[in-house]
Amino acid sequence: MKTITDIKEYIDIFENSVLTSLEIEMEGLTLKMTKEGTRPLLSSQAEAQILAPEEPKGVVVKSPLVGTYYSSAAPDQRPFVKPGDLITKGMTLGIVEAMKTMNEIKAPISGVIKKIHVQNGDVVGFDQALVTIDYNA
DSSP states (O other): OOSHHHHHHHHHHHHTSSOSEEEEEETTEEEEEEOOSOOOOOOHHHHHHHHSOOOOOSEEEEOSSSEEEESSSSTTSOOSOOTTOEEOTTOEEEEEEETTEEEEEEOSSOEEEEEEOSOTTOEEOTTOEEEEEESOO
């Protein structure tokens, strides 16, 4: 749980479940929730589907090194890719600058950009998720 959006997602899941209390401890944060009243019981399979986080479909492209991520070749140019773009294997997805060397991050497969996990100018770590490519689109 790194962002307020993550916390809101847990709250939404809890509110839509039959659970009456939930405690989550993650990354130094404890989230405790309780609610009163009863709701119609769902089957255990339906409850598991509500509680299970959605798994990303496709291939997650990760940073091969530590550096600064750039979404375009220059500040005044369009980003290499954006969510929904149809891409082909070998296309440039972004650049990671490390020690004044620009390292192009290439698409390992063809598909559709499902999600961009970082923003232009972000410092990225080794093996950090940069882009998710959906190859089933």
